[in-house]
Amino acid sequence: MLDLVGEFEARGLVHQVSSEALRGRLLAGPVTGYVGFDPTGASLHVGSLLPVLALVRLQRAGHRPIALVGGGTGLIGDPSGKQSERAMLSREALEANLQGLRASIGRFLDFSGAHAAVLEDNAAWLSELGLLAFLRDVGKHFSVNAMIARDSVKNRLEGREQGISFTEFSYMLLQAYDFVALSRRHGCELQLGGSDQWGNIVSGVELLRRLDGKDAYGLTWPLVTKADGTKFGKSEQGNVWLDPKLTSPFAFYQFWVNTPDADVGRFLRQCTFLPVKDVEHTLEAHAREPALRGAQLALASEVTRLVHGPEALASAERTTRALFHGGDLRSLSEGELAQGLQDAPEHPLPKSALGTQEASLVAVLVASGLYDSRGRARAEVAQGAVSINNEKSKDIHRLLAITDLLPGALVVLRRGRKEHRVLRVR
Numbered sequence: 001m002l003d004l005v006g007e008f009e010a011r012g013l014v015h016q017v018s019s020e021a022l023r024g025r026l027l028a029g030p031v032t033g034y035v036g037f038d039p040t041g042a043s044l045h046v047g048s049l050l051p052v053l054a055l056v057r058l059q060r061a062g063h064r065p066i067a068l069v070g071g072g073t074g075l076i077g078d079p080s081g082k083q084s085e086r087a088m089l090s091r092e093a094l095e096a097n098l099q100g101l102r103a104s105i106g107r108f109l110d111f112s113g114a115h116a117a118v119l120e121d122n123a124a125w126l127s128e129l130g131l132l133a134f135l136r137d138v139g140k141h142f143s144v145n146a147m148i149a150r151d152s153v154k155n156r157l158e159g160r161e162q163g164i165s166f167t168e169f170s171y172m173l174l175q176a177y178d179f180v181a182l183s184r185r186h187g188c189e190l191q192l193g194g195s196d197q198w199g200n201i202v203s204g205v206e207l208l209r210r211l212d213g214k215d216a217y218g219l220t221w222p223l224v225t226k227a228d229g230t231k232f233g234k235s236e237q238g239n240v241w242l243d244p245k246l247t248s249p250f251a252f253y254q255f256w257v258n259t260p261d262a263d264v265g266r267f268l269r270q271c272t273f274l275p276v277k278d279v280e281h282t283l284e285a286h287a288r289e290p291a292l293r294g295a296q297l298a299l300a301s302e303v304t305r306l307v308h309g310p311e312a313l314a315s316a317e318r319t320t321r322a323l324f325h326g327g328d329l330r331s332l333s334e335g336e337l338a339q340g341l342q343d344a345p346e347h348p349l350p351k352s353a354l355g356t357q358e359a360s361l362v363a364v365l366v367a368s369g370l371y372d373s374r375g376r377a378r379a380e381v382a383q384g385a386v387s388i389n390n391e392k393s394k395d396i397h398r399l400l401a402i403t404d405l406l407p408g409a410l411v412v413l414r415r416g417r418k419e420h421r422v423l424r425v426r
Helices: 004-010 021-028 046-060 091-106 131-137 144-149 151-158 171-186 195-212 249-257 261-271 276-288 294-308 310-324 334-340 361-367 374-382
Strands: 032-037 064-069 118-121 190-194 217-221 346-349 386-388 410-415 419-425
Touching (some): 004 021, 004 046, 021 217, 032 046, 032 171, 046 064, 046 190, 046 261, 064 171, 091 118, 144 151, 171 195, 190 195, 195 217, 249 294, 261 276, 294 310, 346 361, 361 374, 361 386, 374 386
Parallel strands (some): 032 064, 064 118, 190 217, 346 419
Antiparallel strands (some): 386 410, 410 419
């Protein structure tokens, strides 16, 4: 079988391993392993790619993956990496989020065949636990001293105004019990997660050994951060979601295209299935001609195809060429224009104004805010600094007409290479 630990190491995806015996166990035969997903949003976001792809790598290597959604623990909240108490989710909001997570995860894993993936919700067993039985059978195996020493708890206790409630303090016991439940239900031997989950993971390994006398393993990867210290997975508009209804494939593609050089190699290794040798060749070519942004384009292409499929990738690439590289805007559909121009500044223009002085190029350049005076607008139009729908116009007397309308009744005005406005004609 594939040396999965070696594959993870080559991609920089190993931070901690609970036992050196894990490599041998994975090579010896199929292993069932799981990753937990916190239902705090209606979809997975790009920060969830590493855990999702870890399960896919596990399955492709001949093992059985379990995706665990936290319908039970989601009512509690994991304190790991948090500086304050999480807002409690209502059961209705939690169920909506769970449905979104199930849909997101289901697009990546194969739920048929010899190594069919499993999707579980820990509410199935946590909601059945009686308090006294849980404290007697599980709680007695946990030392409060050891729990306080965990970073996820210690960091909150040391903050003068942070603190931690007993509700969140109990999270570690519940996650540890998840490992036990999955072992009993599916023979699960491995838990994977980010390095902030290490304390919870090893607690589960130890609890399974104490309750059932079974060996189990844990592996974590480094938390994904950007080289400049900013949080990975966010754009200027907020979270970058995997659900195309929340983040369009075009915006998703652009997020990856804008990856800094300092991060692109790491993301190519960790967020794609490109062979490591191919990643190195891509980075070597990028180093020779960084202005071409070959590594970023390869990253954007691979991840967008993986998450949204080849048709969405082709559309995102087509829209990118038209909007940013002087392509034909008329070749785009109304939907593609809507995605590509979603965040562009808009200015309304009455349809009745077309062909009149109200719709003269100089007038709309000033009215839309691209220029602060008609004199300056005339001068730059005459110099060829202005384009209409990516076509330069030097005619200072030009009137916008109905023939200038793109699908969706839009007109795109551009000043230079970067400044633009969208006229929405009604």
